[in-house]
Amino acid sequence: MSADPRIIHPLWLRITHWLNAAAVVLLVTSGWRIYNATGFLGFAIPPGITLGGWLGGALQWHFAAMWLLLANGIVYLLRNLFSGRLRRQFFPLSPRQLLSDMGAALKGKLTHADPRRYNSVQRLAYLFVMLDSIVLVLSGLVLWKSVQFPLLRLLMGGYEGARHVHFYAMAGLCGFIVVHVAMVALVPRTLLAMLRGR
Secondary structure, eight states: OOSSTTOSSOHHHHHHHHHHHHHHHHHHHHHHHHHHHHOTTSOOOOGGGOSSSSHHHHHHHHHHHHHHHHHHHHHHHHHHHHHTHHHHHHOOOOHHHHHHHHHHHHTTOOOOSOTTSOOHHHHHHHHHHHHHHHHHHHHHHHHHSTTTOHHHHHHTTHHHHHHHHHHHHHHHHHHHHHHHHHHHHHSTHHHHHHHHOO
């Protein structure tokens, strides 16, 4: 724990949070432009909300942001693991408490009295986004270097399977972002804490 009890989010957490946010925005918007080059699901993303201008440009943005997300994600995970924060903040995750907190959230009565402690809904959401990000990286490796990762390609159901896994994992990440931003709008002091740390 931080020595100053007023500190809610330490500096390393705030930096990795905002770097991840920037990387995800770049990855999603450039990924949508890459998707539009194939449209393998039969629809197109409006070009105005994509990044890169053309396939080659989108790929350059995507690869640059990929390295940022990977490096920053490793720092985030290792710091959480070795500091004990991962265990303290995200576990235990009790099904009973999760159902109780979900019920309270749906009624608009989920408390945020102590921003240092996550409720079960937050724990599940943050654990989901960590695992989802790992799936995105692994499926992205298959799409980027398919020949170099034959076992991973096989586990993903081949190249086409990896493309679907990557797209749906991205959709899951976007769903998390929508809920996350909505929750921040409902409890704006959480944004101030992520900016100032206290």
